[in-house]
Amino acid sequence: MSGRSLAILGAGGHARVVADCAEQAGWSGIVFFDGSDLPPPPGPWPLVGTPADLMARLAEFDGVIVGIGDNAERLDRHRRLSEAGARMVGLIHPRASVSPHAEVGEGSVVLAGACVGVGARLGQAVIVNTNATIEHDDDLADGVHVSSGAVLAGGVRVGERGWIGAGAVVRPGVVLGRDVRVGAGAAVVAPVADGLTVVGVPARRLDH
Numbered sequence: 717m718s719g720r721s722l723a724i725l726g727a728g729g730h731a732r733v734v735a736d737c738a739e740q741a742g743w744s745g746i747v748f749f750d751g752s753d754l755p756p757p758p759g760p761w762p763l764v765g766t767p768a769d770l771m772a773r774l775a776e777f778d779g780v781i782v783g784i785g786d787n788a789e790r791l792d793r794h795r796r797l798s799e800a801g802a803r804m805v806g807l808i809h810p811r812a813s814v815s816p817h818a819e820v821g822e823g824s825v826v827l828a829g830a831c832v833g834v835g836a837r838l839g840q841a842v843i844v845n846t847n848a849t850i851e852h853d854d855d856l857a858d859g860v861h862v863s864s865g866a867v868l869a870g871g872v873r874v875g876e877r878g879w880i881g882a883g884a885v886v887r888p889g890v891v892l893g894r895d896v897r898v899g900a901g902a903a904v905v906a907p908v909a910d911g912l913t914v915v916g917v918p919a920r921r922l923d924h
């Protein structure tokens with residue numbers, strides 16, 4: 717992979733995390749495309765254009781990935797780029813541990829210290845953040861984010877765009893629906909229906 721050029725859509729904090737991971741995984745020529753009014757991101761990777769510019773320059777890059785933390789926006793952008801013919805790539809940090817018998821979808825990132833066990837399946841545009849644990853046979857649908865230090869025990873399923881907060885724990889075999897949010901530090905011991913937010917130990921529905 718050495719010497720290959722990578723375009724990252726987004727230029728915020730998560731985009732810089734993705735760039736850093738990509739560099740350590742051997743990519744070079746890493747650039748950002750972003751449409752926000754924010755100042756250029758700190759660090760060695762330049763902001764070279766807008767999302768529209770990226771669409772016009774797709775053929776120039778060996779790889780493209782979306783570096784946006786928001787699950788819905790990341791997944792939507794990923795799908796549009798993919799449909800436009802971009803070479804969407806996944807990234808695995810060199811200090812992550814991913815079983816050769818796990819599946820990591822296009823546009824997904826597995827960050828430093830994370831573990832992905834045997835039989836696990838990660839869909840597209842998934843984030844497995846720093847030091848998170850995805851145990852054996854877990855199934856993460858497209859656009860899921862498992863935040864830093866969270867632990868999904870074996871056989872857990874997470875629906876599209878599900879978000880597991882930092883340090884949360886999910887009991888074996890529990891099924892979480894689409895667009896579920898699990899608060900930081902929660903312990904999820906029962907299924908969670910689509911669109912709900914749960915917090916606490918044991919996790920309870922948050923109504924507000």
Ligand SMILES: CC(C)(COP(=O)(O)OP(=O)(O)OC[C@H]1O[C@@H](n2cnc3c(N)ncnc32)[C@H](O)[C@@H]1OP(=O)(O)O)[C@@H](O)C(=O)NCCC(=O)NCCS
Pocket residue numbers: 845863864880881882883897898899900901902913914915916922924
């Ligand atoms: C659960 C979460 C999504 C809710 O966000 P929100 O809808 O904006 O909720 P609010 O911040 O308005 O909080 C609503 C209530 O829930 C409580 N609450 C929020 N997060 C909580 C958590 N993780 N555990 C326990 N209680 C929590 C708040 O104290 C507040 O209680 P109150 O109504 O009695 O004052 C969010 O707080 C959270 O934990 N996100 C995870 C962040 C994270 O881990 N990021 C890591 C990125 S790597």
